[in-house]
Amino acid sequence: MNLLLELASFELPISNPVIKFLLILVIILLAPILLNRLKIPPLLGLIIAGTIVGPKGLGLIERDSGIILSGTAGLLYIMFLAGLEIDLQDFKKNSKKSLVFGMFTFLIPMFLGILAGLYLLEMTLLSSILLASMFASHTLIAYPLISKLGIAKNRAVNITVGGTLITDTLALLVLAIIIGSTKGEVNSVFWLKLILSLVVFTTVIVFIFPRIGRWFFKKYTDNSSQFIFVLVLVFSGAAMAELAGVEAIIGAFLVGLAINSLIPHTSPLMNRVEFVGNTIFIPFFLIGVGMLVDFRVFFESWETIWVAFVMTTIAISAKWLAAYFTQQTFKFSIDERRIIFGLSNAQAAATLAAVLIGYNTIIGTDEFGEPIRLLSETILNGTIVMILVTCTIASLEAQRGAKNIVLAESSLDQSNDSEIPERILIPVRNQETSDELINLSILLQSPKKKASMYALSIINPELQDSGAEMKAQKTLNKASETAAATDHFLYELLRYDTSIEKGISSVIRENKITDLVLGLHEKQGMSDTFLGNLTENLLSRSNTTTYIYKPNQPFETHRRHLVFIPPGAEHELGFPFWLVKIWNIARNTGARMIFYLSESTRIYIQEIHKNHPIRLEFREFPDWGKLGNLNIILKPDDNLIMVLSRKGEESYHPNMERVPDLINTFLKNHSFILVYPNQPKAGGMNGLEMIHGSLIGPIERLDFIGRMISSLFKKK
Incomplete structure (x- = not known):
C-alpha cells in the first residue's frame, strides 16, 4: 500500500527502499549499455547517472547513509581487488619502479599544488599544503575497466598500483600532520604514536592475516563461508588502518596483497569475489561519486569557476607529468603511459576525504565572527568539479591505452595459437576427487589462454549395475558445475569400455589430448600394481603429459x-x-x-x-x-x-x-x-x-x- 501511495504522490527524494533499490539496479543495468553506444566507458556512465539522479541533479535519490555505506564498501573493494589481482613476483620485480613512480606522482603534484595555492588562489601556506596533498592522492577508479580487459598484470598497471600505495599513504600522512598542527598536537608523542600504530597495523595484516586465512580455507570449504570470511578480512584491515591513523583504503589494499596467494586467480572464490564487486559494490561507489557532482557551481560565481579551473588544470597536469617522466625513465610505450595516467589521474575518495576534513576544520574567525575554514567553500565546490573532470579523462585514457595493448597482445597470440592447441582430459570417478582435479587442471593452464577441458567417466558394460550410468552422469555434472564456477567450459564424455586404460587411451587419441590429469582418493595409497598398470597399459598406449594427483x-x-x-x-x-x-x-x-x-x-x-x-x-x-x-x-x-x-x-x-x-x-x-x-x-x-x-x-x-x-x- 505504501508503495502505491508513493508512486501516486511522486515525492522526491524517493524514500521507499524498494523503489530506491530498484532504480539503482536499473541504473547499473542500463547506464553502461546506453552510454556505451556513445563510446563512453561504463565507469563514467555510472558516475554521470549518479549525477543525474542525485540530490544535485533531478533529486530522485538522496545521498544518505545507505548510499555512503555501499559506496565505502565499493571503494574498499576496488583497492582490495587491486592488491588481490596483482602479480606478486612482478610487484617485487617492479618495486623500485613503483617507488620511482610513487615519488613522481606525489612530489610533482605537491610542488605545483603549493605554488598554485600560494600564488594563484592566494591561500595560506598550511591550506596550500593540504590542497597539494589532494592533488597528490588519487583513486584507482579505472582499475575495474583495466581488469575486465584482462591486462591487470601488465607492468604499467603493476607499477601504478604500487605507486598508488605510496602516494596515497604519503598524502594521507600529510593530511594527518596538517590537521594535527592546527590543533597543536604535532609533537614527539604524536610521531611515536603514529609510527607504532602503523608498524603494528602492517605487521598484523601482512603476517597474521595469511595464517588465519590458510587455517580457515583448510578447515572450511563451503563457498559462502569463504566469501564472507574474505569480506571480514577486508573490513578488518580497513578498520585497523583507520585506528592506525591512515585511510581505510590502505588497509584494504594490504589485505589483498597479504592473502593474494590464498585466492588463485582462476579459483571459484576469485570468480565470486570479482563478480560481487563488479556487479554490486563498485557500481554503488561510482553512483555515489556522481551524486557529489553539482553543475550549478559553474553559475554561482566567477571565483568558483576560477578555483575549479585552477584545481582541475593542476591536478591533470601534475599527474600527466608524473606519467610522462615515468614513461621516459623506464622506456615505456605510449599506451603504457596512457594506462599510468588513466589509473592515477582520477581524484575521488582520498581527495574527497581531505577536502571535507579541511572544510570542517575551523582555524579561527574573521572580523565579522564568521568561521575561517582551513579550506573554503569555493575549494569544496572546485573539488567536486575536479572529481568529475578527472574521472572522465581517467576513464577515457585508461580505456584507450588498455584496448590498444589488448589488440597488440591478441595479434601476437593469434600468430602462435595454431602451434599447439591445449586439451586436458580429466577422468572422474567420484565427486570427492573431481573438484580438486578440475581445480588443478585450471591451474595448469596459462593465465591468458584457456585450454579445452574434457571430463571422462567410463562404465564397464559387463558389470550389472543399473545405477552406474546415473552415478557417472551425476559426477560429470558436478565436474561441469565446478568448472563453470571459474568461468570455464567442460566437455562431458560418457564412455562404455571393459578396460579403463583402453577407454582413456582411445579418448586421448580421438580428441588429440595433450594433458591427462588422473586422481587418487585422499585415503588411497599407491600400489605397485597401480603404477605398473599405468606405465605398461595407459602410458604405452598414449603419448600425453600425464599428472597423477592426490590432494x-x-x-x-x-x-x-x-x-x-x-x-x-x-x-x-x-x-x-x-x-x-x-x-x-x-x-x-x-x-x-x-x-x-x-x-x-x-x-x-x-x-x-x-x-x-x-x-x-x-x-x-x-x-x-x-x-x-x-x-x-x-x-x-x-x-x-x-x-x-x-x-x-x-x-x-x-x-x-x-x-x-x-x-x-x-x-x-x-x-x-x-x-x-x-x-x-x-x-x-x-x-x-x-x-x-x-x-x-x-x-x-x-x-x-x-x-x-x-x-x-x-x-x-
Missing part, C-alpha cells in the same frame, strides 16, 4: 611446492610441455617453488626464470638413494611434484620403481603430483608431428627444445 588439502593452502626433476630431464622432447604447466601453477597461485635438479637442468630453467620470474629457489637434486629423506625435507603444508620418466628415456632411473613405497611411507599426510612427460615417437606425435623426433640427433634435439621453450613461454 591432502586445498591446493591454494600450500605454502611451497617441491619440484623434483631427475637429471637429464632437459634432454627429453616432453621437457618444455610439463615445465610450462608447472610455471603456470606458480603464476596462478603465487606459491613458492623449490626446484631440486641437476646443474645442467638448472642452466636451462634459470634462463627461463630471468625472463619469466616466479617465486623460485634452486636446490641440488639428491642422490636417488637418498629420497628416503623426504620426511625431513617436507613441511606440513608442502606439496610434492615429482617428475618421472618412462623406461628407455634419458632421465629414467631404476629407483623410479620405488615411488609407490616412498609415497606410502612419507606422503600419507601430504599432497603430491607425479608427472610423466610425453615422449613423441614417429607416427604418434600428438601435436608435434612437424618435428619428426626419430630423425633428430642429440645436438638438434637440444636446439629444438630450446626453441620450443621459447615458443611456449612467449605465449605466457
Whole structure:
C-alpha cells in the first residue's frame, strides 16, 4: 500500500527502499549499455547517472547513509581487488619502479599544488599544503575497466598500483600532520604514536592475516563461508588502518596483497569475489561519486569557476607529468603511459576525504565572527568539479591505452595459437576427487589462454549395475558445475569400455589430448600394481603429459611446492610441455617453488626464470638413494611434484620403481603430483608431428627444445 501511495504522490527524494533499490539496479543495468553506444566507458556512465539522479541533479535519490555505506564498501573493494589481482613476483620485480613512480606522482603534484595555492588562489601556506596533498592522492577508479580487459598484470598497471600505495599513504600522512598542527598536537608523542600504530597495523595484516586465512580455507570449504570470511578480512584491515591513523583504503589494499596467494586467480572464490564487486559494490561507489557532482557551481560565481579551473588544470597536469617522466625513465610505450595516467589521474575518495576534513576544520574567525575554514567553500565546490573532470579523462585514457595493448597482445597470440592447441582430459570417478582435479587442471593452464577441458567417466558394460550410468552422469555434472564456477567450459564424455586404460587411451587419441590429469582418493595409497598398470597399459598406449594427483588439502593452502626433476630431464622432447604447466601453477597461485635438479637442468630453467620470474629457489637434486629423506625435507603444508620418466628415456632411473613405497611411507599426510612427460615417437606425435623426433640427433634435439621453450613461454 505504501508503495502505491508513493508512486501516486511522486515525492522526491524517493524514500521507499524498494523503489530506491530498484532504480539503482536499473541504473547499473542500463547506464553502461546506453552510454556505451556513445563510446563512453561504463565507469563514467555510472558516475554521470549518479549525477543525474542525485540530490544535485533531478533529486530522485538522496545521498544518505545507505548510499555512503555501499559506496565505502565499493571503494574498499576496488583497492582490495587491486592488491588481490596483482602479480606478486612482478610487484617485487617492479618495486623500485613503483617507488620511482610513487615519488613522481606525489612530489610533482605537491610542488605545483603549493605554488598554485600560494600564488594563484592566494591561500595560506598550511591550506596550500593540504590542497597539494589532494592533488597528490588519487583513486584507482579505472582499475575495474583495466581488469575486465584482462591486462591487470601488465607492468604499467603493476607499477601504478604500487605507486598508488605510496602516494596515497604519503598524502594521507600529510593530511594527518596538517590537521594535527592546527590543533597543536604535532609533537614527539604524536610521531611515536603514529609510527607504532602503523608498524603494528602492517605487521598484523601482512603476517597474521595469511595464517588465519590458510587455517580457515583448510578447515572450511563451503563457498559462502569463504566469501564472507574474505569480506571480514577486508573490513578488518580497513578498520585497523583507520585506528592506525591512515585511510581505510590502505588497509584494504594490504589485505589483498597479504592473502593474494590464498585466492588463485582462476579459483571459484576469485570468480565470486570479482563478480560481487563488479556487479554490486563498485557500481554503488561510482553512483555515489556522481551524486557529489553539482553543475550549478559553474553559475554561482566567477571565483568558483576560477578555483575549479585552477584545481582541475593542476591536478591533470601534475599527474600527466608524473606519467610522462615515468614513461621516459623506464622506456615505456605510449599506451603504457596512457594506462599510468588513466589509473592515477582520477581524484575521488582520498581527495574527497581531505577536502571535507579541511572544510570542517575551523582555524579561527574573521572580523565579522564568521568561521575561517582551513579550506573554503569555493575549494569544496572546485573539488567536486575536479572529481568529475578527472574521472572522465581517467576513464577515457585508461580505456584507450588498455584496448590498444589488448589488440597488440591478441595479434601476437593469434600468430602462435595454431602451434599447439591445449586439451586436458580429466577422468572422474567420484565427486570427492573431481573438484580438486578440475581445480588443478585450471591451474595448469596459462593465465591468458584457456585450454579445452574434457571430463571422462567410463562404465564397464559387463558389470550389472543399473545405477552406474546415473552415478557417472551425476559426477560429470558436478565436474561441469565446478568448472563453470571459474568461468570455464567442460566437455562431458560418457564412455562404455571393459578396460579403463583402453577407454582413456582411445579418448586421448580421438580428441588429440595433450594433458591427462588422473586422481587418487585422499585415503588411497599407491600400489605397485597401480603404477605398473599405468606405465605398461595407459602410458604405452598414449603419448600425453600425464599428472597423477592426490590432494591432502586445498591446493591454494600450500605454502611451497617441491619440484623434483631427475637429471637429464632437459634432454627429453616432453621437457618444455610439463615445465610450462608447472610455471603456470606458480603464476596462478603465487606459491613458492623449490626446484631440486641437476646443474645442467638448472642452466636451462634459470634462463627461463630471468625472463619469466616466479617465486623460485634452486636446490641440488639428491642422490636417488637418498629420497628416503623426504620426511625431513617436507613441511606440513608442502606439496610434492615429482617428475618421472618412462623406461628407455634419458632421465629414467631404476629407483623410479620405488615411488609407490616412498609415497606410502612419507606422503600419507601430504599432497603430491607425479608427472610423466610425453615422449613423441614417429607416427604418434600428438601435436608435434612437424618435428619428426626419430630423425633428430642429440645436438638438434637440444636446439629444438630450446626453441620450443621459447615458443611456449612467449605465449605466457
